[in-house]
Amino acid sequence: MICGRTPDELIRDIEGFHGFVAPGLVIGAFMVDLAREHIGQNTEADAVVETRHCLPDAVQILTPCTVGNGWLKIADLDKFALTLYDRHTFAGFRVWLDLNKAKAHPNVYNWFMGLVSKKDLPKEILIPAIFDAGRDILSVKPVTVRAEFAKREKKSKIAVCPACNEAYAAAQGTPCLACQGKDYYHTGS
Amino acid sequence: MICGRTPDELIRDIEGFHGFVAPGLVIGAFMVDLAREHIGQNTEADAVVETRHCLPDAVQILTPCTVGNGWLKIADLDKFALTLYDRHTFAGFRVWLDLNKAKAHPNVYNWFMGLVSKKDLPKEILIPAIFDAGRDILSVKPVTVRAEFAKREKKSKIAVCPACNEAYAAAQGTPCLACQGKDYYHTGS
Numbered sequence: 208m209i210c211g212r213t214p215d216e217l218i219r220d221i222e223g224f225h226g227f228v229a230p231g232l233v234i235g236a237f238m239v240d241l242a243r244e245h246i247g248q249n250t251e252a253d254a255v256v257e258t259r260h261c262l263p264d265a266v267q268i269l270t271p272c273t274v275g276n277g278w279l280k281i282a283d284l285d286k287f288a289l290t291l292y293d294r295h296t297f298a299g300f301r302v303w304l305d306l307n308k309a310k311a312h313p314n315v316y317n318w319f320m321g322l323v324s325k326k327d328l329p330k331e332i333l334i335p336a337i338f339d340a341g342r343d344i345l346s347v348k349p350v351t352v353r354a355e356f357a358k359r360e361k362k363s364k365i366a367v368c369p370a371c372n373e374a375y376a377a378a379q380g381t382p383c384l385a386c387q388g389k390d391y392y393h394t395g396s
Numbered sequence: 397m398i399c400g401r402t403p404d405e406l407i408r409d410i411e412g413f414h415g416f417v418a419p420g421l422v423i424g425a426f427m428v429d430l431a432r433e434h435i436g437q438n439t440e441a442d443a444v445v446e447t448r449h450c451l452p453d454a455v456q457i458l459t460p461c462t463v464g465n466g467w468l469k470i471a472d473l474d475k476f477a478l479t480l481y482d483r484h485t486f487a488g489f490r491v492w493l494d495l496n497k498a499k500a501h502p503n504v505y506n507w508f509m510g511l512v513s514k515k516d517l518p519k520e521i522l523i524p525a526i527f528d529a530g531r532d533i534l535s536v537k538p539v540t541v542r543a544e545f546a547k548r549e550k551k552s553k554i555a556v557c558p559a560c561n562e563a564y565a566a567a568q569g570t571p572c573l574a575c576q577g578k579d580y581y582h583t584g585s
Contacts, residue, residue: 226460226467255580260551264464267456271415274463274470275453278415281463282580284573285552285565290581298585303562320563321554350581357580362449363474365510373492374509376474384473391444391471391545392479396487396538 210240210269214338225264228330230318231287233337234344235265238302241342242291243270245300245349253294254279255352257286265289277359287319290350297352305346312340399429399458403527414453417519419507420476422526423533424454427491430531431480432459434489434538442483443468444541446475454478466548476508479539486541494535501529 209217221232246252254272256262259281263274266289272278278294292299309316314336317323366377370386380387398406410421435441443461445451448470452463455478461467467483481488498505503525506512555566559575569576 224456225462225465227465229465232464257574259463260466261464264462267413267462267464273414273453273456274448275421275450275456276414276416276418277449280580284578285568286562286572286574288562301581306556306561306563321551348583349585350583351585352581362510367495372495373475373477374495379474383475385446385475389473391469392488392490392539392541394537394539396540 209236210243212236218334220268221264224268225261228334229261229264230330230333230337231261232265232268233334234287234304234315235262235289236269237337237342238262238289238304238345239265239269239291241345241347242289242300242302245347246291246293250293251295252291252299253357255282255290255292255356256280257282257284257288259283262287262289280356282356290352292350292352292357294357297354297357299350299352300347301350302345302347304344308346309340309344312336312344315340315344398425399432401425407523409457410453413457414450417523418450418453419519419522419526420450421454421457422523423476423493423504424451424478425458426526426531427451427478427493427534428454428458428480430534430536431478431489431491434536435480435482439482440484441480441488442546444471444479444481444545445469446471446473446477448472451476451478469545471545479541481539481541481546483546486543486546488539488541489536490539491534491536493533497535498529498533501525501533504529504533 217236221228254266266279267273288303290299290301318333363376363378365374368375368383370382375383406425410417414421443455455468456462477492479488479490507522552565552567554563557564557572559571564572
């Protein structure tokens, strides 16, 4: 069982949320499972993932932590690793894909390192190889998350932008960031 | 119906994923519903939310877009707004909570602007007020998402850090960002 699921149930839950079975998400499930076991079932745990790719969804599917509820944070380190930590003491466990161990599972290693094309390593071979590897390719160590990173944000003071008349975080200054030219769109289609 | 759900089904799905019924998530559901209607059911849409609070989960629950699959992006503008856009043309619709309209729904307005305590406006009153307001507090406009924001990231080249022996994005330089001191934890419990 991985996070209380059979492999078929895990595949179904990944497809339902993520849209397709990404190999990194299956590895991520084993990572969450290992971290969860170390921290214990009775600890209220927050989570950090070290990449925006795949891993956030493993945590969101398999734990109560989500981006929107703030219990999952993304550290933009672009590494395939995650940490579950006690939300009161900040003590927890970091799990990562250990390259030295992964070398014993060439299909997984070659996919992870981008050494093989999708054509030469189709999912029908890769996904079973990941289930076969399971925790064998992972390492875990105790860590303590830095307080400034772990602590939950307080809601910032709200202002109304004089330019767009929308509410925004007052700390941005006046006008709001979007009206300062930092928006991601232009108006009109 | 909101995104194909009755209010009870919506509440159940929010609780299941987010852990509790956050008022912002119920408003977010009406926002996704309105944007979805404008862009049409047949358009493959990516999403942007303009805050990390609540709204990412509305999109993740009610659309195929997630943080982990990269179809949902977060623009850190700290505004209560979201955009669904055609992933090929980048044309879409931005929906935001319109303060002028919200004033006609004092409970929703006062909660949103932080003018009332949880004690004075319990969820038993606030959540029905949000369902009652529905789309009346929202505005929508056509936008085109800037190409540099909309385009999907290519996977970056992978390097192995000589300090920690983990894989990371080569663009970070050597050693990896974490070993440059930008990690979020210290080792040990």
